[in-house]
Amino acid sequence: MEVVDILKKYSSDIDEEIQNSLSTVDPEELKKSTQHLIKAGGKKIRPSMVVLSAIAVGGAPEEALKTAAAVELIHTFSLIHDDIMDEDDMRRGEPSVHVLWGEPMAILAGDTLFSKAFETVLETPIDNVSYERVVGALKTVVDSCIKICEGQASDMCFEGNFEVSEEAYMNMIYKKTGALIAASTKSGAIIGGGTPEQVELLSEYGRLVGLAFQIQDDYLDVMSDEQDLGKPVGSDVVEGKMTLMVVNALSKASPEDKKELISILEAEDDTNVTRALELFNKYDSIDYAKNIALDNINTAKSLLDELPDSEAKESLSMIADFVVERIH
Amino acid sequence: MEVVDILKKYSSDIDEEIQNSLSTVDPEELKKSTQHLIKAGGKKIRPSMVVLSAIAVGGAPEEALKTAAAVELIHTFSLIHDDIMDEDDMRRGEPSVHVLWGEPMAILAGDTLFSKAFETVLETPIDNVSYERVVGALKTVVDSCIKICEGQASDMCFEGNFEVSEEAYMNMIYKKTGALIAASTKSGAIIGGGTPEQVELLSEYGRLVGLAFQIQDDYLDVMSDEQDLGKPVGSDVVEGKMTLMVVNALSKASPEDKKELISILEAEDDTNVTRALELFNKYDSIDYAKNIALDNINTAKSLLDELPDSEAKESLSMIADFVVERIH
Numbered sequence: 001m002e003v004v005d006i007l008k009k010y011s012s013d014i015d016e017e018i019q020n021s022l023s024t025v026d027p028e029e030l031k032k033s034t035q036h037l038i039k040a041g042g043k044k045i046r047p048s049m050v051v052l053s054a055i056a057v058g059g060a061p062e063e064a065l066k067t068a069a070a071v072e073l074i075h076t077f078s079l080i081h082d083d084i085m086d087e088d089d090m091r092r093g094e095p096s097v098h099v100l101w102g103e104p105m106a107i108l109a110g111d112t113l114f115s116k117a118f119e120t121v122l123e124t125p126i127d128n129v130s131y132e133r134v135v136g137a138l139k140t141v142v143d144s145c146i147k148i149c150e151g152q153a154s155d156m157c158f159e160g161n162f163e164v165s166e167e168a169y170m171n172m173i174y175k176k177t178g179a180l181i182a183a184s185t186k187s188g189a190i191i192g193g194g195t196p197e198q199v200e201l202l203s204e205y206g207r208l209v210g211l212a213f214q215i216q217d218d219y220l221d222v223m224s225d226e227q228d229l230g231k232p233v234g235s236d237v238v239e240g241k242m243t244l245m246v247v248n249a250l251s252k253a254s255p256e257d258k259k260e261l262i263s264i265l266e267a268e269d270d271t272n273v274t275r276a277l278e279l280f281n282k283y284d285s286i287d288y289a290k291n292i293a294l295d296n297i298n299t300a301k302s303l304l305d306e307l308p309d310s311e312a313k314e315s316l317s318m319i320a321d322f323v324v325e326r327i328h
Numbered sequence: 329m330e331v332v333d334i335l336k337k338y339s340s341d342i343d344e345e346i347q348n349s350l351s352t353v354d355p356e357e358l359k360k361s362t363q364h365l366i367k368a369g370g371k372k373i374r375p376s377m378v379v380l381s382a383i384a385v386g387g388a389p390e391e392a393l394k395t396a397a398a399v400e401l402i403h404t405f406s407l408i409h410d411d412i413m414d415e416d417d418m419r420r421g422e423p424s425v426h427v428l429w430g431e432p433m434a435i436l437a438g439d440t441l442f443s444k445a446f447e448t449v450l451e452t453p454i455d456n457v458s459y460e461r462v463v464g465a466l467k468t469v470v471d472s473c474i475k476i477c478e479g480q481a482s483d484m485c486f487e488g489n490f491e492v493s494e495e496a497y498m499n500m501i502y503k504k505t506g507a508l509i510a511a512s513t514k515s516g517a518i519i520g521g522g523t524p525e526q527v528e529l530l531s532e533y534g535r536l537v538g539l540a541f542q543i544q545d546d547y548l549d550v551m552s553d554e555q556d557l558g559k560p561v562g563s564d565v566v567e568g569k570m571t572l573m574v575v576n577a578l579s580k581a582s583p584e585d586k587k588e589l590i591s592i593l594e595a596e597d598d599t600n601v602t603r604a605l606e607l608f609n610k611y612d613s614i615d616y617a618k619n620i621a622l623d624n625i626n627t628a629k630s631l632l633d634e635l636p637d638s639e640a641k642e643s644l645s646m647i648a649d650f651v652v653e654r655i656h
Contacts, residue, residue, distance in 0.1 A: 025474075025478065026478055026482075027478070027481055027482050027485050029481060029485055030477065030478060030481035081435055081436075081439060084431075084432070084435060085431075085432035085435060085436070103412075103413075103431075104412070104413035104414075104484060105481065105484065107409055107412060107413060107435060108409075108413070108477050108480055108481050108484075110439075111409060111438075111439075111442070111473070111476075111477045112474060112477040112478070112481075114439070114442060114473075115470055115473040115474040115477060116474065118446055118466070118470045118473075119467070119470045119471065119474065122463060122466060122467050122470060130459075131458075131459030131460055131463055132459055134463065135450060135459055135462065135463065138446070138450060138466070139447070139450050142443055142446045142447045142450060143447065145439070145442075145443035145446075146353075146440060146443040146444065146447065148439075149358065149436050149439045149440040149443060150353065150354055150355070150358060150440070152436055153355055153357060153358035153433065153436050153440075154354075154355050156432060156433065156436075157355050157357055
């Protein structure tokens with residue numbers, strides 16, 4: 001099976017849960033603004049990981065669908081609010097929610113999706129899944145929401161600070177991107193009735209895959225081409241964004257090169273993108289980042305060895321590979 | 329006992345829970361922005377109602393403190409996001425969060441408080457309070473969050489629409505203001521182990537008090553004086569805001585008076601505030617609003633008769649009176 005088929009397998013069930021959840025939102029303007037990005041697509045990697053993790057520990061997929069939908073609702077909430085904060089006007093090939101409905105309605109759309117996510121987890125039928133498991137899944141999801149906010153705040157605070165350590169950077173991307181992916185696999189394992197060890201190892205698998213996911217995003221920005229990427233190569237450099245390549249190159253560079261790289265990042269224009277890439281290459285920072293992503297994926301996959309063999313386990317292993325093989 | 333003493337009774341315990349909840353927020357900028365409005369004060373009516381409702385049905389105050397703190401965190405989240413949406417630059421005598429930290433950090437501060445609220449409910453010690461009660465309280469609080477978003481969206485959609493019915497207006501203020509107060513009393517009753525009937529009547533008590541609270545706010549805007557109010561009399565008129573007085577006067581007014589009132593509300597300046605108040609009085613709309621508030625409070629208080637006598641029940645009755653007697 002291809003990864004695309006794995007992600008398709010539960011996507012219509014997940015979509016149905018999401019649609020049910022949002023169908024009662026009132027007034028109509030608010031409903032439409034909450035549905036916009038969901039309708040625009042998305043790979044549904046996170047909710048699929050919830051369902052697969054539940055199955056991998058012996059649970060039934062149906063039991064995990066509410067939590068899966070909740071994770072996608074939270075992901076969508078964070079995209080809408082991030083786009084306001086980062087002034088990003090396009091998302092998934094469509095104008096952002098705040099562009100179409102204005103900032104006030106976009107803030108509310110995010111808040112509504114956030115509330116709906118928790119409502120959805122709480123609708124998990126208790127007949128099949130005990131209160132204890134539902135509360136456990138919910139705690140996991142709520143904890144990741146706090147981390148998402150903290151990660152975005154750290155990212156904003158890092159702006160213009162070129163002394164950020166690799167440790168601080170990795171902690172930021174763990175919170176911003178890794179935590180929700182770790183929450184997906186962990187909450188799935190809890191709902192599926194996994195042992196504490198299984199819950200822990202799937203949580204760690206998710207954390208590692210989440211970190212690799214973000215590093216691969218950073219890597220693609222410099223190594224992909226404009227057509228695959230859907231945006232110009234090096235746009236992170238143009239925006240002066242902190243990436244693992246930047247952190248690594250700055251930590252190794254000679255005083256002159258460091259000064260030059262900082263001035264390119266501070267300029268926030270595209271005239272010296274090629275020179276920035278030369279500097280990343282000079283200090284092997286692109287390979288360095290790619291290798292960390294690959295190491296994380298290998299460790300993540302090896303953790304899965306502890307689980308009983310199943311198609312779901314195989315699928316989680318393939319998703320891990322996909323994260324660092326994807327070209328957009 | 330005075331209402332001020334009732335509200336003081338649990339406020340330091342509630343404050344401690346809130347401070348604990350926010351003490352781990354990182355980075356520092358985010359922590360400070362989440363703490364700002366909490367430190368600026370607030371009457372703590374909602375969290376006190378959580379604790380009192382729990383006691384009134386036979387529960388222990390300590391069991392309800394986490395949920396009480398959560399309700400205050402949600403109230404604070406909604407104030408921060410509302411102030412961004414409504415471009416209100418002052419709150420509790422201090423500059424709003426978005427004025428001090430900028431909109432992006434204010435959006436995140438709200439999102440963080442929102443997440444922390446759910447985390448806090450989920451930290452209720454399960455030894456004393458079963459999973460079922462915690463899940464019940466959480467469902468109540470989550471449901472009110474959805475309503476807060478919907479109410480704020482309706483309020484925004486009403487802007488410039490002078491054909492809003494009283495029913496639609498009451499539904500909007502129920503969602504925007506009543507729902508969280510109803511959730512306070514309902515969740516308290518659930519955590520306190522109330523019977524389904526007690527939970528239902530305390531929920532209805534909260535809904536009625538919540539509606540009266542908002543109507544009293546509207547009433548004070550025209551009937552109080554600038555010193556008590558802390559802002560000019562009639563500022564709702566200047567802002568063209570929909571209030572129960574506006575809805576009532578427009579529904580009764582002659583075509584000429586209706587046209588005049590609409591033009592005053594659309595002008596959004598303070599030159600004709602006095603004329604708007606004359607029109608409210610001409611159609612008895614101020615008395616009409618005050619009487620609805622008083623009726624709600626009387627019905628709310630009569631519902632409490634069903635509960636066993638206790639100091640907590642007495643306190644809830646006094647809080648109901650306070651809501652329509654307060655002058656700011």
